[in-house]
Amino acid sequence: MAFTIRVNGASHDVDVGGDTPLLWVLRDVLGMTGTKYGCGIAQCGACTVHIDGSPVRSCLLPIGAVGGRAVTTIEGIGTTEAGAKVQKAWLDLEVIQCGYCQSGQIMSAAALLAKNPHPDEADIDAAMAGNICRCGTYVRIREAIKSAAGDGVRRPS
Amino acid sequence: MTSTRAALSRRAVLQNGLAGGLVLAFQWPLRAAPVNEPEQPPDHPDGQFAPNAFIRIDNAGKTTLVIPQAEMGQGVYTAIAMILAEELDADFAQVVIQHAPPSDKLYANPLFGIQVTGNSNSIRSFWDKLREAGAAARAMLIAAAAAQWQVDAASCSASNGKVTHATSNRTLTYGELADAAGKLPVPDKPKLKDPKDFTLIGKPLKRHDTPDKSDGKTIYGIDAMVPDMKFATLAQCPVLGGKVKHVDDTAAKKLPGVRQVVVLDDLVAVVGDHMWAAWQGLDALKVTWDEGPNARINSTDIWNGLRVESTKNGVVAKSEGDVDKGLTQGERFDADYELPLLAHATMEPMNCTVRLTPDACEIWIGTQVQSRCQQYAAKAAGLPIEKVTVNNHYLGGGFGRRLEPDMVESAVRIAKQVSTPIKVVWTREEDMQHDVYRPAYRDTISASLSNGKIVAWKYKVTGSSVLARWLPPAFQKGIDGDAVDSAVDMPYDIPNKRVEYVRAEPPAVVTGFWRGVGPNNNVFAIESFMDELARKANMDPVAFRLGMLDGTPRLKSALKLVAEKSGWGSPLPARVGRGVCAQPSFGSFIATVVEAEVDDVGAVHLRRVTCAVDTGIAVNPDTIMAQLQGGLIFGLTAALWGEVTIEKGRVQQSNFNNYRMLRIDETPPIDVHVIKSAEHPGGIGETGATAGPPALRNAIYAATGVPLRRLPIDRAAIAVKKA
Secondary structure (H helix, E strand, O other), X not given: OEEEEEEOOEEEEEEOOOOOEHHHHHHHHOOOOOOOOOOOOOOOOXXXXXXXXXXXXXXXXXXXXXXXXXXEXXXXXXXXXXXXXXXXXXXXXXXXXXXXXXXXXXXXXXHHHHXXXXXXXXXXXXXXXXXXXXXXXXXXXXXXHHHHOOOOOOOOO | OHHHHHHOOHHHHHHHOHHHOOOOOOOOOOOOOOOOXXXXXXXXXXXXXXXXXXXXXXXXXXXXXXXXXXXXXXXXXXXXXXXXXXXXXXXXXXXXXXXXXXXXXXXXXXXXXXXXOOOOOHHXXXXXXXXXXXXXXXXXXXXXXXXXXXXXXHHEEEEOOEEEEOOOOEEEEHHHHHHHHHOOOOOOOOOOOOHHHOOOOOOOOOOOOHHHHHOOOOOEHHHOOOOOOEEEXXXXXXXXXXXXXXXXXXXXXXXXXXXXXXXXXXXXXXXXXXXXXXXXXXXXXXEEEEOHHHOOOOHHHHHHHHXXXXXXXXXXXXXXXXXXXXXXXXXXXXXXXXXXXXXXXXXXXXXXXXXXXXXXXXXXXXXXXXXXXXXXXXXHHOOOHHHEEEEEOEOOOOOOHHHOOHHHHHHHHHHOOOOOOEEEEOOHHHHHHOOOEEOOEEEEEEEEXXXXXXXXXXXXXXXXXXXXXXXXXXXXXXXXXXXXXXXXXXXXXXXXXXXXXXXXXXXXXXXXXXXXXXXXXXXXXHHHHHHHHHHHOOOOHHHHHHOOOOOOHHHHHHHHXXXXXXXXXXXXXXXXXXXEEEEOHHHOEEEEEEEEEEOOOOOEEEEEXXXXXXXXXXXXXXXXXXXXXXXXXXXXXXXXXXXXXXXXXXXXXXXXOOOOOOOHXXXXXXXXXXXXXXXXXXXXXXXXXXXXXXXXXXXXXXXXOOOOXXXXXXXXXHOOOOO
């Protein structure tokens, strides 16, 4: 089946089954490999993208359900205010280790800050608990979100 | 593997081996000579200054550093680049990092003798070699400039990619000097910098790899895209070791996007236009498996076997004083500890991309063992090794799983049946159920106490030997040096001690290295028992340890510091406890305090973690902190939930819903204090994984009085008992 999806502002025509998860359309059909496969059952958050600004696990979102809504991926999130702030804070606080989960972490954090510019600890935990990091970068993720919100103290280096 | 074995001299093993005293916490006594190994420099060094395998400077001054070790998040690309650039006096902001190709000859890890990233030894093993490589290049560039200016080389200096002759105020860039420097001999013993003159080492510099990881640009093995490539996923027999009996692919072949079904003796794979098509095809296959001899194996069989084996006398790995006599002095205590099988669960599932033609094989992968992948691909493809190209990538986690080449072997075998290049990606379920698991261990300890000190210590490890499978020549005289690491060199001053090892291979399960390796088991058992002994001696656990650490002053200092920083001894609410762990592992000295609460139903809440580390010269202190934070979370995750169980030969865990990971809302503040030191750098990647479990176990002991003897934590055992 033919679908037209809008990813990071650009339209793409793809021909796949309607049940194909957006994750595989992005990665294998469009070659946008920044969005990661981690579990396939919405347990780890590595595949998180934004649909009209809201964080969604693309591993379980059928392409047929995307419609004309705006898809934003890690490759495009830097053009949003919250996304750019999060990416900067991630580098300022050197959050990233292996980095494989971080596309999803950054997408979840950007969605949080876009809706809630000054999240407290509980808000951060609630928004980020769906994203697993096997390297264990959670301590710095928490600091970086506060830093991106302008609420953190830059760690002296 | 054959070449390694053939090259190993037994004499060298005896000379450098475990009996000879450990220079580092754990040194594999190997020197492999390159046999039948192609020269495969990372690029064409023609027209470049290429004084060794690590440094390339072209005429434009572009400085490329080829990193022998794999970057799996531990920051090694940055740390190794810092060491090279420090001695080279390169402009660190401008250096370009490159993955090393497979080559045991050029890029062997000095501690292993083969090209491998593991055992937290990238920095400690490559330290001298990299400094010398940088210093030699720098000396050649200076010599080239001095010759051009006709001045004494000693009157020239280098910094930021330039050589300067201050007296005449002349400067030449490394690019301008590259051609001339390349014609000079490489000095054997270049002068190294005095550490007080370091300008990069010791600074918390920004990582090279993280900007591209923050916007999706980084290419991991799983992201490789090859022209005309198809996508494949596979299933191995759910019963470990089983084979394929029959496959009905009628339904699968009708699915849109499914291109081919590949049936091999031990696995089935479906090739499709994208992963989803392949996966749907795999699900639609009707496979009848020949389950083989393991179909009746359960976890209880593995544990029963281990317990029986652990009653036997082991091979003595270390003996001091008279343990049997010592155990009759003072009061004697005995305990057994058990640790379960664990999966690695790297965030990036196993994968390998293959392009196979009749006379060449190219693979794309993220691996900790580049040269071994090349060997296995060559064997599977039936090609000479020089016909195999390995493109290594960033790793989406390694943790020891990517020390194995099994995903390469299966991908190449599948590719032999397919006319296009293929990317083989394992589902998470396949990844978890066909892992190479951390061994289950059982440790039996006896000790005697007198006047608050340990008089005798008898310690026996029973478990499978990863080393005997993974690097057979290193398994010598019945002792697995990894399995007894951190036990033979335990830090406490005890006059009589003996460490034994019993190799006990489980049925069905293949075991492998897992972050923290052997010390993971030994530090847990030793530090758990230390707390039990402290209580028997009516002593504070920190004071008890401090009284026996005069022989290990660096650990003693770390322990004192962590006690101070963690508020050790200050009052806590009911059912909240602090637990300590002190470990001398991987050449680093680390003391950790975990503060945890156990609620009435036995749920454990982490409140705070404090860690003090003396890792020698901290090449990048920010990375050291990050590795400890992350390693602690890795270890705490395992302590809280990690266990792989087997039923009817099948691994029961399949995904993150039933193999739990710590999440951010369960993560406490973690403070790491890095102690300034001028000692040789130690290892760090594994150390947090090793420190977390015993410190948490001891915190629970303090909070509840229940001495847990196995992991993961048994909630029922620590819940408030109802009257």
